[in-house]
Amino acid sequence: MKTSTVAELxxxxxxxxDIEIKGWVRTFRANRFIALNDGSTLHNIQCxxxxxxxxxxxxxxxxxxxxxxxxxxxxxxxxKGQRVEIQVNTIDILGDSDADEYxxxxxxxxxEFLRENAHLRTRxxxxxxxxxxxxxxxxxxxxxxxxxxxxxxxxxxxxxSDAEGAGEMFKVSALxxxxxxLKEDGNVDYTKxxxxxxxxxxxxxxxxxxxxxxxLGKVYTFGPTFRAENSNTSRHLAEFWMIEPEVAFMDLAGxxxxxxxxxxxxxxxxxxxxxxxxxxxxxxxxxxxxxKPQVERSEMSLIEKLKFVVDNNFKRVSYTEAIxxxxxxxxxxxxxFNFIIEEWGADLQSEHERFLVEKHFKCPVIxxxxxxxxxxxxxxxxxxxxxxxAMDILFPGIGEMVGGSQREERLDVLKEKMKTxxxxxxxxxxxxxxxxxxxxxxxxxxxxxxxxxxxxxxxGNIRDVIPYPRTPQNAEF
Amino acid sequence: MKTSTVAELxxxxxxxxDIEIKGWVRTFRANRFIALNDGSTLHNIQCxxxxxxxxxxxxxxxxxxxxxxxxxxxxxxxxKGQRVEIQVNTIDILGDSDADEYxxxxxxxxxEFLRENAHLRTRxxxxxxxxxxxxxxxxxxxxxxxxxxxxxxxxxxxxxSDAEGAGEMFKVSALxxxxxxLKEDGNVDYTKxxxxxxxxxxxxxxxxxxxxxxxLGKVYTFGPTFRAENSNTSRHLAEFWMIEPEVAFMDLAGxxxxxxxxxxxxxxxxxxxxxxxxxxxxxxxxxxxxxKPQVERSEMSLIEKLKFVVDNNFKRVSYTEAIxxxxxxxxxxxxxFNFIIEEWGADLQSEHERFLVEKHFKCPVIxxxxxxxxxxxxxxxxxxxxxxxAMDILFPGIGEMVGGSQREERLDVLKEKMKTxxxxxxxxxxxxxxxxxxxxxxxxxxxxxxxxxxxxxxxGNIRDVIPYPRTPQNAEF
Numbered sequence: 001m002k003t004s005t006v007a008e009l010x011x012x013x014x015x016x017x018d019i020e021i022k023g024w025v026r027t028f029r030a031n032r033f034i035a036l037n038d039g040s041t042l043h044n045i046q047c048x049x050x051x052x053x054x055x056x057x058x059x060x061x062x063x064x065x066x067x068x069x070x071x072x073x074x075x076x077x078x079x080k081g082q083r084v085e086i087q088v089n090t091i092d093i094l095g096d097s098d099a100d101e102y103x104x105x106x107x108x109x110x111x112e113f114l115r116e117n118a119h120l121r122t123r124x125x126x127x128x129x130x131x132x133x134x135x136x137x138x139x140x141x142x143x144x145x146x147x148x149x150x151x152x153x154x155x156x157x158x159x160x161s162d163a164e165g166a167g168e169m170f171k172v173s174a175l176x177x178x179x180x181x182l183k184e185d186g187n188v189d190y191t192k193x194x195x196x197x198x199x200x201x202x203x204x205x206x207x208x209x210x211x212x213x214x215x216l217g218k219v220y221t222f223g224p225t226f227r228a229e230n231s232n233t234s235r236h237l238a239e240f241w242m243i244e245p246e247v248a249f250m251d252l253a254g255x256x257x258x259x260x261x262x263x264x265x266x267x268x269x270x271x272x273x274x275x276x277x278x279x280x281x282x283x284x285x286x287x288x289x290x291x292k293p294q295v296e297r298s299e300m301s302l303i304e305k306l307k308f309v310v311d312n313n314f315k316r317v318s319y320t321e322a323i324x325x326x327x328x329x330x331x332x333x334x335x336x337f338n339f340i341i342e343e344w345g346a347d348l349q350s351e352h353e354r355f356l357v358e359k360h361f362k363c364p365v366i367x368x369x370x371x372x373x374x375x376x377x378x379x380x381x382x383x384x385x386x387x388x389x390a391m392d393i394l395f396p397g398i399g400e401m402v403g404g405s406q407r408e409e410r411l412d413v414l415k416e417k418m419k420t421x422x423x424x425x426x427x428x429x430x431x432x433x434x435x436x437x438x439x440x441x442x443x444x445x446x447x448x449x450x451x452x453x454x455x456x457x458x459x460g461n462i463r464d465v466i467p468y469p470r471t472p473q474n475a476e477f
Numbered sequence: 478m479k480t481s482t483v484a485e486l487x488x489x490x491x492x493x494x495d496i497e498i499k500g501w502v503r504t505f506r507a508n509r510f511i512a513l514n515d516g517s518t519l520h521n522i523q524c525x526x527x528x529x530x531x532x533x534x535x536x537x538x539x540x541x542x543x544x545x546x547x548x549x550x551x552x553x554x555x556x557k558g559q560r561v562e563i564q565v566n567t568i569d570i571l572g573d574s575d576a577d578e579y580x581x582x583x584x585x586x587x588x589e590f591l592r593e594n595a596h597l598r599t600r601x602x603x604x605x606x607x608x609x610x611x612x613x614x615x616x617x618x619x620x621x622x623x624x625x626x627x628x629x630x631x632x633x634x635x636x637x638s639d640a641e642g643a644g645e646m647f648k649v650s651a652l653x654x655x656x657x658x659l660k661e662d663g664n665v666d667y668t669k670x671x672x673x674x675x676x677x678x679x680x681x682x683x684x685x686x687x688x689x690x691x692x693l694g695k696v697y698t699f700g701p702t703f704r705a706e707n708s709n710t711s712r713h714l715a716e717f718w719m720i721e722p723e724v725a726f727m728d729l730a731g732x733x734x735x736x737x738x739x740x741x742x743x744x745x746x747x748x749x750x751x752x753x754x755x756x757x758x759x760x761x762x763x764x765x766x767x768x769k770p771q772v773e774r775s776e777m778s779l780i781e782k783l784k785f786v787v788d789n790n791f792k793r794v795s796y797t798e799a800i801x802x803x804x805x806x807x808x809x810x811x812x813x814f815n816f817i818i819e820e821w822g823a824d825l826q827s828e829h830e831r832f833l834v835e836k837h838f839k840c841p842v843i844x845x846x847x848x849x850x851x852x853x854x855x856x857x858x859x860x861x862x863x864x865x866x867a868m869d870i871l872f873p874g875i876g877e878m879v880g881g882s883q884r885e886e887r888l889d890v891l892k893e894k895m896k897t898x899x900x901x902x903x904x905x906x907x908x909x910x911x912x913x914x915x916x917x918x919x920x921x922x923x924x925x926x927x928x929x930x931x932x933x934x935x936x937g938n939i940r941d942v943i944p945y946p947r948t949p950q951n952a953e954f
Contacts, residue, residue, distance in 0.1 A: 003726065005626065005694070007626075022725070022726040022917065023694075024692070024915045025915075038694050038725075039628075039692055039693035039694035039695075039725075040626060040694055040695075065914045065915045066915050067915040067916060067917040094726075094915075094916070094917040094918070095886070095912075095914070095915045095916030095917050096915075097913075097914045097915045098913070098914075101913070101914075102914050103914075104914075118907075119685075119688040119907035119908075119910060119911070120688075120692070120910065120914070122688075122689055122692040122693055123692045128692065128693060131628060131630070131689070131693065132628055132693070134629075134631075135628035135629040135630070138619075138629045138631075139619055139623045139629065142615075142616055142619045146616045149482065149484070149517060151516075151608060151609055151612035152611075152612040152615045152616065153608070153612070153944055154611075154615075154701070154718055154943065154944060155944065155945070156716065156944070156945045156947060156952075156954070157634065157678075157701045157703075157716055158647070158678075158703075158715070158716055158947050158952055159952065160952035160953060160954075161954070168651070170635070170649050170650065170651055170671070171649070171650050171651065171652075171654060172647050172648070172649055172678065173647065173648050173650070173654065174645070174647055174648065174705040175648075175654075177648060177650065177652075177654065177657060177665050178657075178659075178663070178664055178665050180654060180655075182655075186655070187655055188654050188655050194647070194705055194707075194715065194949060194950075195715075195947070195949070195950060195951060195952035196949075196950040196951070196952075197952060199952050201634075201635075201649065208596075208944065208945060208954060211596040211597075211599075211954075212599055212608070212944065215501070215516055215597070215599040215600045215605065216516035216599055216605060216608065216609070217482070217500075217515050217516035217517055218516070218517075223700070223701065224631070224634045224700065224701065226634075226635075228651040228671055230671075238635070238671065238672075239633065239634055239635055241631055248499070248515075248516075249480065249499040249571075409572070430595075430596040430953075430954055431596075433596060433597065434596070435572075436574075436575070436578070437542045437572070437574045437575075437578075437579050437580075437581075437597070438501045438502075438542045438543050438544040438571075438572045438573075438574045439544060439571070439572030440499065440544040440571040440572050441571070466631065467630055467631060467632065467633070467685065467689065468632070468633040468685060470633060470635050470672070472671060472672070472673075473671075473672060473673040474672060474673070475633075475635055475636065475637035475672035475673075475674060475676050476637060476907075477633070477637075477638070477685060477688075477907055
C-alpha cells in the first residue's frame with residue numbers, strides 16, 4: 001500500500017479504502033479529531049479516531065508534534081471546514097512529543113521565539129508557507145532563465161580578488177589563526193595558506209558572469225554572497241542569495257526590459273502555483289497590520305500588491321528627473337527628510353527612494369543614469385561624461401530590489417576609471433581581457449533573492465525568509 | 478529589427494530578409510567565410526562576406542575572437558556542411574581581437590593552458606559544450622525535485638557547527654588576522670568575531686536539511702560545499718556543488734529508489750535536450766582515447782554510457798556480499814590491489830570500487846549496509862548492531878557518485894553514538910530535538926554535482942567541469 005500525502009488526499013473527491021498516511025499531529029481535540037500535517041500543503045487533513053476502540057495509552061500519546069502512521073479510509077466529511085476526512089482504522093505513534101516540553105504549541109508564538117527555534121519553525125503555518133514560497137520562487141527563477149535561453153553558471157564563492165568593491169568581506173583561511181606564519185615585515189604570509197594567497201567570500205559573481213556572457217551570450221548566477229558589515233537591521237543579512245543575469249550585446253534599455261519581465265514572470269508563477277500559501281500569508285499580514293496605526297497599513301493586500309506589479313509597467317525615471325521631484329517635494333521643503341536634497345549629485349537615501357515609490361509614483365520605479373561618482377567602477381560612462389548607465393529598481397515597502405548597469409566595454413575608459421579609483425590592473429587582468437578581445441556592449445543586474453521573498457510573502461524581517469539567517473553575533477544551527 | 482541568435486537562424490529552413498546577428502568570429506577564411514558563434518548553440522553560422530564590396534580596413538579586422546554585428550539575409554547555403562548561411566550586407570566590428578595576442582587561436586589548446594585562461598575557455602567548442610551541459614543538468618535537477626514534490630532549501634554556507642565531521646574545514650573570520658584578539662589562555666577570542674563564535678565553511682547541508690524534512694516532508698539542497706583538504710587530484714575540489722535530498726518517512730530502500738530514479742531522470746533530460754553538445758563531447762572523448770592504449774579505452778561511447786545508465790537497473794549489493802566477491806577475486810588473490818582485502822570490516826578503496834563496478838558488475842552499483850565504524854555518526858544502526866543503513870552509489874570511471882543513508886532516528890542510540898565519538902551534544906542540541914519531538918524514519922543522500930557533470934560530459938578532470946576551480950594553491954579569477 002503506497003503512502004499518500006495530505007496534498008494528494010485533499011485533492012480527491014471520492015471515497016478511498018485502505019489509504020495510508022504519515023505526518024505530524026498539529027492538534028488533537030475531543031479525544032477524536034487529529035489535524036494532521038505532512039508539509040505537502042499548508043492544509044491539515046482531519047483524521048477521526050474511533051476513541052472507544054482505541055487503546056487509552058495510544059490516545060494519550062497523540063500530542064501536538066508527534067509523528068504518526070495512520071491507516072484508514074478517505075470519506076466525505078461530516079463536519080464543517082473540510083470536504084474529506086480520514087476515518088482512522090489503526091494509528092501507530094512513530095515518534096512521541098512531550099506535551100510539556102514541545103516548544104511549538106498550538107498557539108501564537110513571537111517571530112523572535114521562532115528564530116531561536118529555527119529548526120522547528122517550519123512546523124508552523126507561517127514558516128511552512130514562507131519556505132514553500134521561497135522554494136517556488138527559486139524554481140520560477142530557474143525556469144524563467146531556462147525558458148529564455150540563459151545558462152546557469154556557478155561563480156566561485158571563495159575569491160582571491162577583493163576588487164569588486166561591493167562591501168566588506170569575510171576572510172577565508174586554513175592557517176592556524178592563533179599563530180599564523182608571518183613574513184619578514186610582520187604581516188601574515190598568505191603564500192603559506194591553502195590557496196597560496198589571501199582569499200575572501202565573494203560579494204558578487206558579476207565579474208565572473210561577464211566572462212561567460214562574453215562567450216555564451218546569456219548567463220545567470222544564483223548563489224550565496226556575503227557582506228561582513230555590522231548591519232543589524234531587518235533588511236540585511238551577512239549571507240544571502242543573489243541572482244545575477246548578464247547578457248552580451250544588451251544595453252541599459254534591454255536590461256530594464258529584462259529585469260521587469262523577469263520580476264513579473266516569477267511573481268506570476270507563484271500567483272499561479274502557490275495560492276493557498278499566499279492566501280494564508282495575506283491574512284497573516286492583514287492581522288499584523290490591524291495592530292498598527294492606520295497610516296502604516298498597506299493600501300493593498302498581499303495578493304493585490306503582487307498582481308499590481310504583474311499588471312502594471314514599472315515607471316522609468318532618470319536620476320536627474322528624480323532629483324527635480326525630490327528637491328521640490330513637500331518633505332524636502334519642510335525639512336522632514338533626514339538628508340535634505342539640495343543639488344544634483346546627492347546620493348539617494350532610503351527615505352528618498354521610499355518617497356518616490358510609495359508616495360509619488362505608487363508603483364515600482366526604475367531609476368537610471370546616476371552620477372558616475374556614486375556608482376561602481378565597471379558601469380558604462382554616458383556621453384555626458386558625468387553619468388553612468390546604472391539602474392536601480394525600487395519596490396514599495398522594500399526599497400532597492402535590483403541594482404544593475406550596462407558595463408563599461410571600452411578598455412581605455414575602464415582602465416582610466418580603475419586608475420582613478422586605485423584598483424590594481426593586475427588583480428583584474430582577466431576582466432580587462434574581455435575588453436581587449438572582442439569587446440561589446442553588455443549589461444546585467446543583481447537581485448537580492450531574500451528581498452524578493454519578502455515582497456512575495458509580506459514578511460517584514462529578512463531573518464524570517466531564509467532558513468538559518470546569518471547576522472552579527474548569530475550563526476546558530 | 479530584432480537581433481536573432483545563431484540557434485534561431487540555424488533552425489530555420491526558409492529564406493529571411495533583413496536579419497541581424499551579433500557574435501564572435503571563430504574563423505575567417507578566404508577573405509570571405511566567417512564562422513560566427515554567439516554561445517546559443519555549439520554550432521557556428523556561416524556568414525558570407527562580399528569582399529569585393531567591403532572596405533579593406535574592415536576585412537583586416539575580421540579576426541578570430543572579434544565581436545561583430547552583421548546585417549544581411551538568411552539564404553540556402555551553396556556550400557557543404559550547412560543548410561543555411563548569411564549573405565552579409567553590412568558588417569560592423571564591435572570589438573577587435575588582435576590576431577597576434579588573442580590566446581584562443583583556432584587550433585588545439587591543452588586543457589592546462591585553457592585552465593590558465595579560464596575566463597576565455599568557454600570560447601572553445603569543448604568548454605562551451607561542457608558548460609551548457611552543466612547548466613542543463615542543473616535545471617534537470619531542479620525540475621526533477623520540483624516535479625516530485627520536493628522543496629528547495631538554501632542551507633547555510635557559514636556554519637558555527639564543526640560536528641558534521643565530513644572533512645577539514647575552512648575558517649571564516651572578520652578578525653584582524655595579524656593581531657587577532659586573544660583570551661587570557663592565549664587562544665583567539667572568537668567572541669569578538671563577527672558572529673561571536675568560531676565559524677567555518679559548510680561541508681554539508683544535510684543536518685539542516687533534516688530539520689526541514691521533519692516538517693516539510695521532502696526537501697533538497699543544491700549549493701556550494703567546501704573541503705580544506707590538500708588533495709591535488711583530478712577528482713577533488715576545495716569548493717564544489719552538492720545536491721542533498723532528505724525525505725521524512727523514507728527508509729534505505731526508498732532512498733536507493735530515489736537516487737536511482739533521480740540519476741536516470743537527469744541523464745535522460747540531457748540526452749533529450751543536449752544532443753549537439755553530447756555528440757561533440759562524444760567525438761572529443763573518442764579522439765582523446767585514440768591516444769591511449771587499447772586497455773584504457775572505454776567499451777562504450779559517451780552517449781552509449783548515458784543510455785546504459787538510463788536503461789539498466791543499478792545493481793544492489795550489500796557490503797558483506799561485496800567483501801566476499803573482493804576476497805575471492807583474482808587481483809586480491811594475486812595481490813594486485815594496493816590494499817589487500819582480508820576480512821569483513823575493511824574500508825573499501827577506490828581500486829576495490831572500480832573493480833566491482835568496472836570489472837565485476839559492469840554497471841552502476843549500490844553498496845549498502847556498511848560496517849558502522851567506518852561510517853558517520855548519524856547513520857541508522859541495523860538490528861545486527863554492527864552495520865548501518867548506509868549506501869554508496871559507484872559509477873564506472875567516476876567511483877563514488879552518491880553517498881547516503883537512513884538516519885538514526887532513535888534519540889538514545891544517537892546520543893550513545895555521539896558520546897562514543899566525543900561529539901558534543903550541546904553543539905547539536907537542535908539536531909537532537911528532531912529525535913525528541915515527533916521523530917520518524919528518514920533518509921537522504923549527497924551527490925557531488927561535478928562528478929555528475931564529469932560523467933555526463935566525459936571530461937576526465939574535475940577542474941574542467943566547473944567555471945573557476947578552487948584547488949590547493951589556486952583561487953585565480
